[in-house]
Amino acid sequence: MIVAENLAKEFKVHERKPGLLGSLSTLFSREYRLVRAVSGVSFEIPAGVKAAYVGANGAGKSTTVKMLTGIMSPTSGRAVVAGLEPYRERRRNSANIGVVFGQRSQLWWDLPVPDSFRILRRIHEIPDAVYRRNMDLYRDLLDLGALGNTPVRQLSLGQRMRAEVAASLLHDPKVVFLDEPTIGLDLVLKEAVRELVNRVNAELGTTVMLTSHDMGDISAICDQVLVVNRGEVVHRGTMHELLRTADTRAVFFEHRQQPEHQVGHGSTDRATALIEAHLDGASATLVDGGRIKVEYPADRWSARQVMGFLLEHFDVTDCVAPEPDLEMVLRRIYTGSGNGPSAGMRETAA
Ligand SMILES: Nc1ncnc2c1ncn2[C@@H]1O[C@H](COP(=O)(O)OP(=O)(O)O)[C@@H](O)[C@H]1O
Ligand SMILES: [Mg+2]
Incomplete structure (x- = not known):
């Protein structure tokens, strides 16, 4: 048309x-x-x-x-x-x-x-x-x-x-x-x-x-x-x-902490350190009220692997893997990273 x-x-x-x-x-x-x-x-x-x-x-x-x-x-x-x-x-x-x-x-x-x-x-x-x-x-x-x-x-x-x-x-x-x-x-x-x-x-x-x-x-x-x-x-x-072309994906989760870890930030630090040590290239941060955001390179890990790891190591009470942020995907395309005009068109089949 x-x-x-x-x-x-x-x-x-x-x-x-x-x-x-x-x-x-x-x-x-x-x-x-x-x-x-x-x-x-x-x-x-x-x-x-x-x-x-x-x-x-x-x-x-x-x-x-x-x-x-x-x-x-x-x-x-x-x-x-x-x-x-x-x-x-x-x-x-x-x-x-x-x-x-x-x-x-x-x-x-x-x-x-x-x-x-x-x-x-x-x-x-x-x-x-x-x-x-x-x-x-x-x-x-x-x-x-x-x-x-x-x-x-x-x-x-x-x-x-x-x-x-x-x-x-x-x-x-x-x-x-x-x-x-x-x-x-x-x-x-x-x-x-x-x-x-x-x-x-x-x-x-x-x-x-x-x-x-x-x-x-x-x-x-x-x-x-x-x-x-x-x-x-x-x-x-x-x-x-x-x-799906996003190079970074995220999983958010909450977990029940061990009683002796409930005071202070110690347990969160331990949790994020554990995640970063096991999931190569991932970063974990506390976002709000005990929720932890795990960002990981999409070419190395799948959402399934990341969630599997979390379920195995934490007493998970809530876990979401949102769609990647469109704005982030676009920013990456605009700022180049190999996707400039000279790199030709990236096309995905309809
Ligand atoms: N009438 C015009 N005369 C000169 N330059 C123009 C004119 N219209 C648009 N441009 C330039 O062409 C480029 C594309 O503009 P535009 O089509 O409005 O972009 P977009 O809508 O994607 O923001 C810009 O660099 C803009 O400054
Ligand atoms: Mg315009």
């Missing part, structure tokens, strides 16, 4: 010289620097999939979304969305897609939300039944009625984002692009947006491409994750597969 082939975008940025004369000379100067915002990304998002497009700040996510939605043309390469090259056929393309940019409004700034919706209804020629069904859904989930007749410019960020998300989905688009859609929303609203997106995907098969810094959004919405770094897709797979 979404295809990017060696999609690249360069911006010409004029070198600015300091001071007023500098600014004037910038106007006439032909000197510029090329910023390679997106350097040849290729990926495919099949119909009905909810994909996260994840990368550090400045990785080129928004620029990619702008090319996929037809707002910008690529410098080279090609994009096809629902059978169209978006930047060549902007009008036809707009019937197929919905867009939310957290950073910038798609709504009419001076109009109240209901008026914006009426205009969109006209533009997209939305059938009555579809319009009514969608308005009912948004009223339930996003409490849009509460926005009243206030012009968009006077809404809070949270109120505006609710309206943006609803507006992007009003015409039942085949594809929806959500660029940081929950920015500025509180948890309850974030959850409402997540539920709305998931519901629309489940009921209508809408393809979703989401960029977000919110790990909660990504986990709650997406079934595929594309990780971009320095303008290239360096990982793609399911969330589970991405998490």
Whole structure:
């Protein structure tokens, strides 16, 4: 449904010289620097999939979304969305897609939300039944009625984002692009947006491409994750597969201590020392109220081995092996450790 082939975008940025004369000379100067915002990304998002497009700040996510939605043309390469090259056929393309940019409004700034919706209804020629069904859904989930007749410019960020998300989905688009859609929303609203997106995907098969810094959004919405770094897709797979690339895993446990060890930290020290001595490369720390966190290298130990060891040596009362932290996994990818563009794409089978 979404295809990017060696999609690249360069911006010409004029070198600015300091001071007023500098600014004037910038106007006439032909000197510029090329910023390679997106350097040849290729990926495919099949119909009905909810994909996260994840990368550090400045990785080129928004620029990619702008090319996929037809707002910008690529410098080279090609994009096809629902059978169209978006930047060549902007009008036809707009019937197929919905867009939310957290950073910038798609709504009419001076109009109240209901008026914006009426205009969109006209533009997209939305059938009555579809319009009514969608308005009912948004009223339930996003409490849009509460926005009243206030012009968009006077809404809070949270109120505006609710309206943006609803507006992007009003015409039942085949594809929806959500660029940081929950920015500025509180948890309850974030959850409402997540539920709305998931519901629309489940009921209508809408393809979703989401960029977000919110790990909660990504986990709650997406079934595929594309990780971009320095303008290239360096990982793609399911969330589970991405998490499995974590080099460090953790197990948390609590244990009943021997009576003579109950006073002071002595027994905890003994416990952590025992773990570190037996599990090569692991580190054990007391986290809170007697809970001990065991971090271990995933290439040397399995969760089963670590838990087996703990059960054997301690009177374990509670033990959990949480999923690896997505943020940690991503940080490792961004900061290199052999996963830079030159190392090629790490791909895990779907
Ligand atoms: N209109 C523009 N002119 C010049 N540089 C830009 C422009 N838009 C984006 N960039 C630069 O391109 C890079 C990628 O930006 P962006 O796509 O917004 O990244 P992301 O959304 O991943 O944070 C950044 O270095 C940014 O400064
Ligand atoms: Mg961005």
